[in-house]
Amino acid sequence: MRNQKNSASPFIQGVSKVRKRERIFELSLPALVKGKNAYGEEFQEKTVIFTLSSETASFNLSQPVVLGTTLWLEMEIPQTILLQTKLKMELKGEVNRLLAASNGQKANRQTVFLKLSSRYTIQPLPSSFT
Structure with a gap:
């Protein structure tokens, strides 16, 4: 069986933790993050x-962000x-925790935790994206 964590394609590993009746999934989903960095510049x-x-x-993220920042x-x-069919999901959340990135990441990267909005x-992705 191939090691999915080292794969370039997206995958969903399954439930990694159950916390307060909430399921947390380990993923490898590419995403685009938008918002303002710690200097107030859009990125x-x-x-x-x-x-x-x-x-x-x-x-x-390599962009520095601060607690309380809204990211999309x-x-x-x-x-x-x-x-x-492939789907595009858009959501937003507020940065509620920041850590120095681990797992051999570059020193200037940070791990960002978002508290997601319920909206x-x-x-569906247009056929030109698939």
Whole structure:
């Protein structure tokens, strides 16, 4: 069996933790993060979401952000046996925790934890994106 964490393609590992009746999934989903950095400048950065639940998301960023900052995420949900078409999910959240990135990441990267808003949108990707 191939090691999915080292794969370049998106995957969903499964439930990694159950906290307060909330399931947290280990993922490898490419995402686009938009918002304002610590200097008040707007930015867009591609990253990979590595945990996601109904209330939180976590990922690494090279852009410095501060606690309380609102960030927007755009993720492409991959096609599966049950999902016949790729989807684009857009959601936003507030930075509620920051850590120095681990796992051999560059020193200037930080792990960002978002408290997600309950509002989100899911749309099919146009055929030109698939």
